[in-house]
Amino acid sequence: MTFDSDIGFPDHLRVAVVGAGPAGLGVARVLRDLAIPDVWVLERGQIGQSFRDWPEETRLLTPSFPGNVFGLTDLNAISFDSSPGWSLRSEHPSGRSYARYLEQAADMFGVNVQCGIDVLAIDHIDNGFALQTSRGELTADFVIWACGHFGAPTDAGLPGAELGRHYGTVSSWDDIEEDEVYVIGGYESGIDAAIGLAQKGKEVIVLDSGAPWLIGDKDPSRSLSPYTQQRLDTFRKCLSITLLPDADVIALEREDNGIHILASDGRSWLSDGPPVLATGFVGGTKRVSEWFDYADDGVPLLTAQDESTAMPGLFLVGPEVSHQGHLFCFIYKFRQRFAVVARAIAARMGVDTEVLEIYYDNNMFLDDLTCCDDDKCLC
Ligand SMILES: Cc1cc2nc3c(=O)[nH]c(=O)nc-3n(C[C@H](O)[C@H](O)[C@H](O)COP(=O)(O)OP(=O)(O)OC[C@H]3O[C@@H](n4cnc5c(N)ncnc54)[C@H](O)[C@@H]3O)c2cc1C
The missing domain is CATH 3.50.50.60 (FAD/NAD(P)-binding domain)
Structure with a gap:
């Protein structure tokens, strides 16, 4: 099925980011800073859909506080220059409020988001990928999988x-x-x-x-x-x-x-x-699992640039990222890998990455994974 061109964007993308949650929007923002053209975020629902789907009473666990101007980025921010604590005036926003922050952030960053596109499968083709979507087929040079895991609840195999x-x-x-x-x-x-x-x-x-x-x-x-x-x-x-x-x-x-x-x-x-x-959420990569290798505990295996070890050109961002036993399952953790992924893609396109210095300066670039040292005393 050819792509439904009525919705007005190219049917070949340089980078297809799948999922408009904090991970997809955050990495798309970095790619925009690098001026990479034709980067689109494809979202099956609305921006921040997982947060919209939380129980109404649920609040973010991680506190929001606008420390950005002192180089202490709000724990729930997806960029160094935004703060849900400031824009929502709330320390523990609800899911619906946080989705509002994501919408404002996407708008402010000028990232391209197309809602209402469910990515059903991806296939490897010459020089890239074909994405089978609910609106037809698209092609892309690179794919960044940012589908989170809220849409993948597990019952842990419990009979009944x-x-x-x-x-x-x-x-x-x-x-x-x-x-x-x-x-x-x-x-x-x-x-x-x-x-x-x-x-x-x-x-x-x-x-x-x-x-x-x-x-x-x-x-x-x-x-x-x-x-x-x-x-x-x-x-x-x-x-x-x-x-x-x-x-x-x-x-x-x-x-x-x-x-x-x-x-x-x-x-x-x-x-x-x-x-x-309350048996958790696992397997946000399930839909594209044929393109990932997994460790025995089900963790997707990634290179040091968070690229699938099984499929070059396919990257993972968000809570499923794990390295050396370290879990990146909070926003303040996984956002530190956005610039790492963006830099890897930019380098392959021959794009200058100097602009990423600002991510280092704002403590938003965890490149050397030995930095996350379990033994640092917190008492
Ligand atoms: C109850 C609860 C509370 C949490 N509290 C916190 C907290 O306080 N702080 C914190 O840092 N983290 C918290 N988390 C962890 C949270 O999962 C992540 O921080 C965050 O949602 C992950 O962002 P994401 O963008 O990777 O995924 P999501 O926010 O889940 O976004 C993924 C997006 O991808 C879309 N999508 C999925 N599949 C497809 C497809 N095939 N095609 C197109 N679109 C698709 C979805 O609709 C969704 O919009 C909490 C999680 C839960 C469940």
Whole structure:
């Protein structure tokens, strides 16, 4: 199928960026700074769609504060010259507010975004890629995959998972009718669900195979964020939140009077309504998985420039990027790789990259991966 030219942009792109979340928009901005022509961000929904789809009550965990002019870029900013803390006047914006910041940023940066294009598959062709999209076929010299993972909720293979409802499908905790709600999974989204539900007057029981709320890892990608920990400490004192550790849930089964939640040690609980599955998100690259190699733990294998080891010319930006065991799953982490990817593409096009100095100057360019040293003391 040829491309639907009615929507008025070239059917051959120098760079196709797939996904208009913080990662796609942020890397497109750097490519714009390099004056690379015909860079388009292709988005199946609207700008910031994942944030629009968050539960209404969910807030960003990472705080926003406009320190940019002192070289301390707002943790949630996608560029050194923007700040959601300043533009939204909010420290922990909601998903819908953050999507508004992304829209303003895309406009301010002058990046080309085309919404309503779902990229269904990519194929390798001579000198580039063919993208099969919901509007026809496009070609591109380079592809940057920036699809995040919110659109890829996982039920962790739990038998009977269809009897639950995944965190990622809830639009508001108001939509849950039962007075007592079980949440399966006690990490960030599970505790966020518990707090959101308890604030609506529900009795909440969180089941987890371990006790993630007790993990004291220095990396907030591996332990509860201070924001969630603080809210949990506050609300556990006054609201009904029960945390049950060592509850390894192995199946959900429908009973006449509800849904049975079964644990590996023989315990079980009866839930009136569907339990909330806070079992995480994985596999944002699933749709193009044939073009990536994966480590045993499912992490896509990337070169030092975040290019697929299986397909030269295909790059990955966003929370799925991982190097040497370091997870880049927060905005303030993965934005440090935008300029690395942009520089690699520019170099292949013969474009001068001097302009990227400003990213070094603003601490937005993590090139040497040995810099992220786990052993730095934070106590
Ligand atoms: C509940 C929750 C709270 C979080 N809180 C924080 C936080 O406080 N701070 C933080 O830094 N991170 C937070 N994160 C992590 C968060 O996932 C990322 O920071 C951020 O969303 C990743 O940005 P992204 O651009 O890679 O992906 P997304 O924001 O998910 O954007 C991907 C975009 O790609 C589009 N898309 C997907 N597939 C296709 C396709 N095939 N074709 C076209 N378009 C496509 C989607 O519609 C979407 O708009 C949170 C995550 C969750 C789930």
